[in-house]
Amino acid sequence: MDTFPAIRARGITKCFGDVVALDGIDLDVAHGQIHGLVGPNGAGKTTLLGLLLGLAVADSGRLEVLGTPVERALTTPDGVAGFVDGPGLYPSLTARQNLTALTALRGLDTGLSGVDDVLDQVGLTEVADDRARGFSLGMRQRLGLAAALLTRPRLLVLDEPSNGLDPAGKKHVHGVLTRLAAEGTSVVLSSHRMDDLEALCSEVTIIATGRVVFSGPLGKLATDHRELDYRLLTSDPQAARRVAAETAGVRIVDDAAVRQDSDLLVIRALVPALDELVVRLVGAGIALRELAPVVSPLEAAFLALTEQKETGS
Numbered sequence: 482m483d484t485f486p487a488i489r490a491r492g493i494t495k496c497f498g499d500v501v502a503l504d505g506i507d508l509d510v511a512h513g514q515i516h517g518l519v520g521p522n523g524a525g526k527t528t529l530l531g532l533l534l535g536l537a538v539a540d541s542g543r544l545e546v547l548g549t550p551v552e553r554a555l556t557t558p559d560g561v562a563g564f565v566d567g568p569g570l571y572p573s574l575t576a577r578q579n580l581t582a583l584t585a586l587r588g589l590d591t592g593l594s595g596v597d598d599v600l601d602q603v604g605l606t607e608v609a610d611d612r613a614r615g616f617s618l619g620m621r622q623r624l625g626l627a628a629a630l631l632t633r634p635r636l637l638v639l640d641e642p643s644n645g646l647d648p649a650g651k652k653h654v655h656g657v658l659t660r661l662a663a664e665g666t667s668v669v670l671s672s673h674r675m676d677d678l679e680a681l682c683s684e685v686t687i688i689a690t691g692r693v694v695f696s697g698p699l700g701k702l703a704t705d706h707r708e709l710d711y712r713l714l715t716s717d718p719q720a721a722r723r724v725a726a727e728t729a730g731v732r733i734v735d736d737a738a739v740r741q742d743s744d745l746l747v748i749r750a751l752v753p754a755l756d757e758l759v760v761r762l763v764g765a766g767i768a769l770r771e772l773a774p775v776v777s778p779l780e781a782a783f784l785a786l787t788e789q790k791e792t793g794s
């Protein structure tokens with residue numbers, strides 16, 4: 482196992498004319514970690530991923546990828562693969578021909594079996610001889626992932642890899658990424674889908690207007706920041722409402738959207754108050770049937786943190 486992190490970035494800045502895309506970014510990604518980048522449109526995610534792929538160079542700051550400082554040359558660092566702004570493919574070639582051409586271009590020694598293997602990994606075996614021109618967005622994304630896998634990367638960099646994937650395709654790609662990470666490959670990906678990030682990532686970095694707003698484990702983000710709204714379904718809704726009203730730190734939210742379902746209670750609380758409520762409900766002989774955040778903790782924290790940033794509070 483390597484002793485250095487997969488990515489170590491300090492004070493990275495990048496401007497495009499007057500636009501400050503990255504404004505002093507720090508980023509740490511450990512080996513075998515799937516790390517999510519999240520942020521509003523224009524936050525700087527693609528710019529940062531592009532730096533990792535060697536598509537552009539930072540104006541200032543220090544970037545080390547797989548233990549090696551990234552120089553000013555516009556080349557993909559050794560051991561890194563991926564894509565930003567969609568994978569680059571030859572539309573007139575079939576999926577298999579695209580990968581074979583890439584193998585030749587990059588001088589890879591994977592051979593045909595390597596090509597078939599990555600097609601199988603991303604679930605494109607059945608359409609291997611179809612032209613990329615006719616591929617859906619989701620299929621192109623999978624082919625792009627297959628192209629990245631051909632090089633057996635130690636760091637995989639993906640800009641919104643779930644775009645266009647149907648639920649089965651998403652599950653497939655999640656499986657590929659999770660297995661790669663278990664084998665030691667680090668993955669950095671951006672997404673606007675909080676459920677994707679929650680399903681895949683152990684750590685996330687939230688970026689707003691080119692700055693890091695939060696970076697760390699998802700669990701920390703979920704519990705640290707603020708009260709969340711939870712859906713509460715029990716065996717005795719009326720009794721549960723009474724117990725909730727009597728529990729310190731728990732508020733009943735009268736949300737018109739959920740009132741139609743009269744058995745459902747929406748409560749607002751921090752995690753310790755929620756724990757106390759559960760203990761009380763069970764103590765009162767009320768069975769819990771569902772207790773889940775109305776919006777995911779990551780989404781709630783993301784919105785709160787970016788709103789704070791925008792208002793400067």
Ligand SMILES: Nc1ncnc2c1ncn2[C@@H]1O[C@H](COP(=O)(O)OP(=O)(O)OP(=O)(O)O)[C@@H](O)[C@H]1O
Pocket residue numbers: 497500501502520521522523524525526527528529
């Ligand atoms: N090549 C470029 N020339 C000029 N401005 C650019 C260029 N690339 C990015 N920018 C600007 O830099 C900022 C960050 O853009 P970037 O694409 O990195 O954001 P993003 O977080 O990936 O956004 P999105 O979620 O919309 O993909 C934006 O203001 C964008 O307009």
